[in-house]
Amino acid sequence: DGGITQSPKYLFRKEGQNVTLSCEQNLNHDAMYWYRQDPGQGLRLIYYSQIVNDFQKGDIAEGYSVSREKKESFPLTVTSAQKNPTAFYLCASSISATEKLFFGSGTQLSVL
């Protein structure tokens, strides 16, 4: 997975609960990203960060939040406001926002 670690592999969320997905990279990359993938679908951008302490909304940011306090870490919180959270979540990083992305192995989130 090119030095990007996502955890957990599987996660279950109860109604009204916030859950946080972890993403850590040891590639010294400046940019990090979160994508959502539904079955048989492509990648949709949730949030991205080009540098520490800065991040931007992607195409489907509603119901999600992120932080970028360290270069290595970009956790994603799926809040209770996200009414359809069941999906495969992918974290990625790159040297810069215009260079190729390296992806983690993904987290499958399901609702109990």
Add this chain to the structure above:
Amino acid sequence: GESVGLHLPTLSVQEGDNSIINCAYSNSASDYFIWYKQESGKGPQFIIDIRSNMDKRQGQRVTVLLNKTVKHLSLQIAATQPGDSAVYFCAENPPNSGNTPLVFGKGTRLSVIA
């Protein structure tokens, strides 16, 4: 919306044959393109990339062709093997993007028939 799209959502090929996966892009000023392979339940893996100053680039059993005249990108896989079965995505770097992320296409599923 996405400017990157794919002509065929699914492709079935016989083992040993060559595979060609196509991708169309809408902006002639896009300057960087990437192909990814995603196996079931895993994250996408980088296969090969090409910049707009090139027409062709070869890797191990894979070749990417860029036709800027018709804004078309293709991935050719030689002697397709069962392990090549996956979803393949193309991605482009939009021009004047101001450091916004790559734009991904919707993907093509390649099924290899043994």
